[in-house]
Every structure is written in structure tokens, then in C-alpha cells.
Amino acid sequence: MPSYLTADQVSAFHRDGVLCLPGFASRSDCEGLMARAAQLVDAFEPARFPSVFTTAARTPSRDAYFLGSGADIRFFLEPEAIGRDGGLTCPKHEAINKIGHGLHDRDPVFDRFSRDGRLAALVDDLGLAQPTLIQSMYLFKSPRIGGEVACHQDATFLATEPDTVIGLWFALQDATRENGCMWALPGAHRDGLRARFVRTGDATTQMRVLDPTPYPLFDPHRADDGPYVPLEAAQGTLVVLHGLLPHLSGANRSPRSRHAYAVHVLDGSVPYAADNWLQRPPEDPARGF
Numbered sequence: 001m002p003s004y005l006t007a008d009q010v011s012a013f014h015r016d017g018v019l020c021l022p023g024f025a026s027r028s029d030c031e032g033l034m035a036r037a038a039q040l041v042d043a044f045e046p047a048r049f050p051s052v053f054t055t056a057a058r059t060p061s062r063d064a065y066f067l068g069s070g071a072d073i074r075f076f077l078e079p080e081a082i083g084r085d086g087g088l089t090c091p092k093h094e095a096i097n098k099i100g101h102g103l104h105d106r107d108p109v110f111d112r113f114s115r116d117g118r119l120a121a122l123v124d125d126l127g128l129a130q131p132t133l134i135q136s137m138y139l140f141k142s143p144r145i146g147g148e149v150a151c152h153q154d155a156t157f158l159a160t161e162p163d164t165v166i167g168l169w170f171a172l173q174d175a176t177r178e179n180g181c182m183w184a185l186p187g188a189h190r191d192g193l194r195a196r197f198v199r200t201g202d203a204t205t206q207m208r209v210l211d212p213t214p215y216p217l218f219d220p221h222r223a224d225d226g227p228y229v230p231l232e233a234a235q236g237t238l239v240v241l242h243g244l245l246p247h248l249s250g251a252n253r254s255p256r257s258r259h260a261y262a263v264h265v266l267d268g269s270v271p272y273a274a275d276n277w278l279q280r281p282p283e284d285p286a287r288g289f
Helices: 007-016 027-042 060-067 108-114 117-125
Strands: 018-021 073-077 096-101 131-139 149-152 166-171 182-184 195-199 205-209 229-231 238-242 247-249 260-267
Touching: 007 018, 027 073, 027 096, 027 108, 027 166, 060 073, 060 205, 108 131, 108 260, 117 131, 117 166, 117 260
Parallel strands: none
Antiparallel strands: 018 238, 073 096, 096 131, 131 260, 149 247, 166 238, 166 260, 182 229, 182 247, 195 205
């Protein structure tokens, strides 16, 4: 397979744990995914599936819906979008936190985008022997109520032995400090896995701490004084994330949304943890490009 990345880009990724590729996706590609996501939300009925996404501890009552989302298209609301009466506090299209986690397999528009031959070449350049698309998410980061995502490593949720997961994060709209861009700790992927988010039953999960060392405090008002580096990204940028790279995103209090699409790829030739939260049914295994 012809290479997509240069030797310098591959070296930079292994050094920093992150690589930004501006202009990877065209404007029409980005608008096409946004239009398709809007159609999916049009057909979604929040009253039937009032599942909220947050990085706080999950409760068993919502885990059943969450744990079954690996091979499906499911919707998760922003905590601030639900009022005390259980109704929405904002328009439906602004209430969604994300759609996940099988868009790349269940929707033809996202399937075509996710299986771009350039992506197959890219992950091949980064050393995946048997690239497997394990998860996808459409991320809304809605105006004013877009929730923060706490500092984490993607391998916490999608563990293999050895760690092989790579995140492919596409800016469908400009991602800036004002509307909740990602921030990362370049080079910290070499410090190892901090925690595992594991399935402990049919509808329960728990965070298993491996290294209790806290991440540095992120203060959005003093971010320039800290160790985190902003990953501001213009529309169409692809941000490639090492599975062990600590990263986060702040809340979006601005009047502008920050839509993004993410696909996680891992090496199917190495063991995938049996207690990972995301498990595909045997008759519907995860596929490659």
C-alpha cells in the first residue's frame, strides 16, 4: 500500500502522540456529514431514549442503552439539555451531545467517509498490521451548553494488548478555544495507561484505576500558563491521536457550535480486552477498511 504520511510526520506522531493534518476533508465532505447528522436527529425521539452523556460516573439505568451502542446508532443528550421536568431546555438539534458508536457500519454516508483509502494508508504508516474500525462518534459541542470532556486516554475505553488504538478526529466546523477545541499533553503518551473503563455485567461499568497520579489541572482561563497545548483546528482538519495521549476539551459557552466526527481504529491482530465496555456481537464483528 502506498504511504500517505511522510517519514517526518510518522516521527512527529510517535514523538508527540498527536498529528494535525489541515485540509484532509473537503468543505463538501464536512457539510455532507453535518447534513446527514441533522437528518438522523430529525428522526430521533428524545422522549423515548432520554440517555444523557457525561464523563461523570455512569448509572446502571443508562448503561444498558450505552453498552448496546457499539454496533448501532444511538443518541446521547447534554446534561444541561434536560430540565427538572424531564423535558428539553433547548431545541432538539442543540440538545444532542453525540451520536455513536456504530455510524461507520450502520450509515452509508458515514461508512463511505470512514473507509477513505487515505485513512487506510495512514494507519498502515503508523504500524497497524490489521486495521479495524471499532467505534465512531458524531460530536456536536452545541452552543452554550456543550459539555466539557475530562482529560482521558482513548485506550482507557478501547484497550488492546499491546495498546494499538488510534483516534481519527475530524473538524467538521472550526474548532477554537472559544467553542471547545481539544487540548493535549504532547509526549505524555509515553507514560503508560492510567485507567481502564470496563464492563462488569450486562448493564454496569466501572473505572479501574491503574495509576492514581492526577492529570495536571486544566483552567480554561489560564490555559496558556499550563502544560496543555490547544489543538485548534480549521474545518476539514484531521487530528490523529495516539491511544495513550491524554487530551480533553473544555465546555462550549460560545454562540457557535463545534461539530466533529471521530473514528477509532485498532489493530485486529492483537487481543482486544474481553472486559472493554464496547463488545460487538459474534455475528457482527468489527471490520477494517
